[in-house]
Amino acid sequence: MNVADDKGRKKTLLEINQLKKYYPIKGGLLQRVQSHVKAVENVSFKLYEGESLGVVGESGCGKSTLGKAILGLEELTAGTVKFKETEIQSLRKKEKLKFVKEMQMIFQDPFASLNPRQKIGPAIAEVFSIHTSMSAKEKKLAVMDLLKEVGLKEEHYDRFPHEFSGGQRQRIGIARAICLNPSFIICDEAVSALDVSVQAQVLKLLKTLQQKYQLSYMFISHDLGVVRYFCDRVLVMYLGNTVEEGKVEDLYNAPLHPYTQALLSAIPRPTIEKKRNRIRLQGDLPNPADPPSGCPFHTRCPIARAQCMEEKPQWREYGEEHYAACHFAGESIFKEAK
Amino acid sequence: MGEALLEVKNMITEFRTADGYLPAVRDVSFSLNKGETLCIVGESGCGKSITSLSIIGLLPSNGRIASGEIKFEGEAIQSHTSEQMRQIRGNQISMIFQEPMTALNPVLTIGYQLREPLMIHEKLSKKEAHKKGIDLLKSVGIPYPEKRMNQYPHELSGGMRQRVMIAIALSCNPGLLIADEPTTALDVTIQAQILDLINDLKQEYHMGVIMVTHDMGVVAEVADRVMVMYAGKKVEEGTVEEIFNHPKHPYTIGLLNSVPDVDKPDFELEAIPGSLPSLNQQIHGCRFHERCKFAKETCKQQEPPAFDLSHSHSVSCWLEAEEVINQ
Numbered sequence: 001m002n003v004a005d006d007k008g009r010k011k012t013l014l015e016i017n018q019l020k021k022y023y024p025i026k027g028g029l030l031q032r033v034q035s036h037v038k039a040v041e042n043v044s045f046k047l048y049e050g051e052s053l054g055v056v057g058e059s060g061c062g063k064s065t066l067g068k069a070i071l072g073l074e075e076l077t078a079g080t081v082k083f084k085e086t087e088i089q090s091l092r093k094k095e096k097l098k099f100v101k102e103m104q105m106i107f108q109d110p111f112a113s114l115n116p117r118q119k120i121g122p123a124i125a126e127v128f129s130i131h132t133s134m135s136a137k138e139k140k141l142a143v144m145d146l147l148k149e150v151g152l153k154e155e156h157y158d159r160f161p162h163e164f165s166g167g168q169r170q171r172i173g174i175a176r177a178i179c180l181n182p183s184f185i186i187c188d189e190a191v192s193a194l195d196v197s198v199q200a201q202v203l204k205l206l207k208t209l210q211q212k213y214q215l216s217y218m219f220i221s222h223d224l225g226v227v228r229y230f231c232d233r234v235l236v237m238y239l240g241n242t243v244e245e246g247k248v249e250d251l252y253n254a255p256l257h258p259y260t261q262a263l264l265s266a267i268p269r270p271t272i273e274k275k276r277n278r279i280r281l282q283g284d285l286p287n288p289a290d291p292p293s294g295c296p297f298h299t300r301c302p303i304a305r306a307q308c309m310e311e312k313p314q315w316r317e318y319g320e321e322h323y324a325a326c327h328f329a330g331e332s333i334f335k336e337a338k
Numbered sequence: 339m340g341e342a343l344l345e346v347k348n349m350i351t352e353f354r355t356a357d358g359y360l361p362a363v364r365d366v367s368f369s370l371n372k373g374e375t376l377c378i379v380g381e382s383g384c385g386k387s388i389t390s391l392s393i394i395g396l397l398p399s400n401g402r403i404a405s406g407e408i409k410f411e412g413e414a415i416q417s418h419t420s421e422q423m424r425q426i427r428g429n430q431i432s433m434i435f436q437e438p439m440t441a442l443n444p445v446l447t448i449g450y451q452l453r454e455p456l457m458i459h460e461k462l463s464k465k466e467a468h469k470k471g472i473d474l475l476k477s478v479g480i481p482y483p484e485k486r487m488n489q490y491p492h493e494l495s496g497g498m499r500q501r502v503m504i505a506i507a508l509s510c511n512p513g514l515l516i517a518d519e520p521t522t523a524l525d526v527t528i529q530a531q532i533l534d535l536i537n538d539l540k541q542e543y544h545m546g547v548i549m550v551t552h553d554m555g556v557v558a559e560v561a562d563r564v565m566v567m568y569a570g571k572k573v574e575e576g577t578v579e580e581i582f583n584h585p586k587h588p589y590t591i592g593l594l595n596s597v598p599d600v601d602k603p604d605f606e607l608e609a610i611p612g613s614l615p616s617l618n619q620q621i622h623g624c625r626f627h628e629r630c631k632f633a634k635e636t637c638k639q640q641e642p643p644a645f646d647l648s649h650s651h652s653v654s655c656w657l658e659a660e661e662v663i664n665q
């Protein structure tokens with residue numbers, strides 16, 4: 001994707017600064033807040049126009065929470081969200097509306113949000129009713145165009161949700177997301193539930209739409225293969241923190257953070273040629289209500305030392321646009337293991 | 339050649355539906371040796387789970403094995419009563435499912451669920467069963483096994499629940515373990531642990547393993563042999579080397595080309611157009627022809643038979659007819 005302007009500079013579309021999202025845990029007789037799930041602890045990043053930024057990490061590390069917080073679907077605990085140079089987190093509803101139109105989300109199962117008794121065409125047309133003053137006929141024509149745009153047929157207009165396959169459902173989710181000409185779309189595990197063959201079709205569609213409409217994507221996924229194929233840059237999260245960020249080539253070829261190295265080595269490769277050197281992370285993700293002291297990864301890190309248990313590592317730049325938070329960033333986790 | 343553990347011959351499994359009886363598994367044959375892992379791959383809905391459920395006698399109530407033979411350790415089991423099958427499931431064949439939460443009972447402790455089968459099938463006392471349960475949890479890599487015995491399923495993470503399922507499945511030292519997408523719902527780090535575990539246990543107990551998956555990465559990691567299914571049919575079968583290095587069926591090739599490869603940045607994704615037909619769709623000729631870019635007139639009219647390319651590699655595709663004749 002070409003994400004630079006004519007002077008070779010990238011234009012920032014979205015800027016997240018020190019975003020935090022805690023969920024209260026209530027308990028006891030009086031249902032007082034006893035502690036917090038630190039779903040997102042400290043996340044900052046920029047998203048450039050026309051690029052795809054991957055967000056990866058284990059289940060529960062805060063990816064979806066981050067996405068929802070950016071779109072204002074969850075109230076922030078702290079931090080700022082700047083979209084097109086405007087801080088939107090504190091705008092009032094009415095002022096926010098024009099930005100909301102520009103930011104959309106595609107979920108793993110777009111049908112969870114659809115009425116099973118409403119036909120697909122009218123369900124999409126409804127989005128136009130909320131945000132535009134188009135006539136009924138205009139809306140219908142626009143929906144027909146959209147259906148074709150995402151690879152469905154006009155006759156699908158009058159079908160019910162259950163009549164569609166997984167891949168087709170995701171195409172409907174995409175149609176709904178692009179109908180108001182957004183500039184930014186968050187895809188939250190948008191292709192994860194699909195079969196590989198259908199997944200490839202949907203990924204191709206998302207890429208085509210990106211070229212055509214200059215879309216920027218935040219692409220949340222636990223599939224590192226898909227992220228490498230689809231994204232320009234990647235953000236790796238662990239227990240609510242970003243632990244590494246970089247261009248796809250840099251991050252996959254020379255991962256700095258031990259967690260990124262471990263994630264990459266754990267992926268089963270669809271090839272039988274060479275058996276790789278592998279690191280198996282032991283144990284599970286710690287409880288985000290009670291995160292470890294110091295570096296959040298130290299309980300599972302193969303190269304953790306005393307310092308890691310006490311001191312939280314700083315977020316530092318190690319190469320062009322390549323960041324990590326680790327006291328020993330760049331050290332291989334493989335040589336320590338036998 | 340190893341000892342044959344399981345032989346499935348010309349199995350047809352069908353469902354009673356509003357449109358009459360419709361086959362979900364169409365004339366499928368395969369075999370499995372002791373100490374061997376066979377992966378069944380294909381898109382969702384192609385019949386992988388129904389094939390496995392047919393073997394262990396856990397078909398949904400509207401399903402039945404219409405014809406064919408299933409031989410386990412030389413004994414035909416396809417017409418066993420449900421009581422006989424329950425015996426076999428408790429003692430010789432175990433199955434683990436994609437979502438361990440649905441298979442574990444949420445209101446019973448892990449310990450209870452581990453002891454129960456040991457007391458019934460192995461006739462152990464409660465105390466012995468408890469001790470064996472702890473050993474089993476240890477063998478599947480669960481930390482603090484004594485403590486876990488008193489916990490409930492929701493108190494464990496997804497990866498740990500899957501380990502508990504495996505521990506229960508292994509409690510009877512099964513000769514055959516059927517794992518249906520056992521790691522699909524798990525993170526890659528936990529998935530790697532579980533796959534290693536299944537591989538280790540297979541060697542230790544000399545089990546046969548049938549692994550159902552749609553992930554070619556998982557296949558490469560665990561399979562000795564691979565069976566590719568499409569719309570209820572077996573379309574290709576071979577050793578893992580044959581399938582990955584010399585795939586022949588256009589569908590197998592399509593599956594391999596539609597997985598993005600982390601190690602190949604410039605990989606061109608090739609999607610298979612269209613989608614799997616539904617059970618009630620009538621298809622003449624090759625069941626894949628509507629999505630196949632090599633389809634010819636013959637493909638639309640006649641179903642291809644299986645052509646043997648080696649003693650272990652067979653493909654059902656007309657393209658092979660020419661190759662075989664030309665040789």
Ligand SMILES: Nc1ncnc2c1ncn2[C@@H]1O[C@H](COP(=O)(O)OP(=O)(O)OP(=O)(O)O)[C@@H](O)[C@H]1O
Pocket residue numbers: 023024037038039040057058059060061062063064065066222288
């Ligand atoms: N509404 C909520 N109330 C309390 N805790 C929550 C809530 N939503 C999420 N959490 C917790 O916040 C943490 C982050 O959750 P989140 O859904 O963002 O994870 P994720 O990275 O998207 O995981 P997955 O890959 O499984 O989708 C988890 O520990 C989760 O249990």
Ligand SMILES: Nc1ncnc2c1ncn2[C@@H]1O[C@H](COP(=O)(O)OP(=O)(O)O)[C@@H](O)[C@H]1O
Pocket residue numbers: 353354355362380381382383384385386387388389398399400401616617
């Ligand atoms: N109880 C049922 N009644 C009717 N059809 C069923 C039933 N269970 C499964 N099927 C159908 O049988 C086919 C094979 O299903 P399955 O073996 O579960 O696929 P998978 O390969 O994804 O495991 C699918 O078309 C599915 O819709």
Ligand code: SF4
Pocket residue numbers: 257258259295296297298299301302303304305308313325326327328329
């Ligand atoms: S700071 Fe220490 S524990 Fe954390 S990732 Fe780096 S080496 Fe491992």
Ligand code: SF4
Pocket residue numbers: 587588589624625626627628630631632633634637642654655656657
């Ligand atoms: S038989 Fe024909 S349609 Fe079927 S897979 Fe082979 S070439 Fe394609």
Ligand SMILES: [Mg+2]
Pocket residue numbers: 063064065188
């Ligand atoms: Mg999520």
Ligand SMILES: [Mg+2]
Pocket residue numbers: 383386387388518
């Ligand atoms: Mg299945």
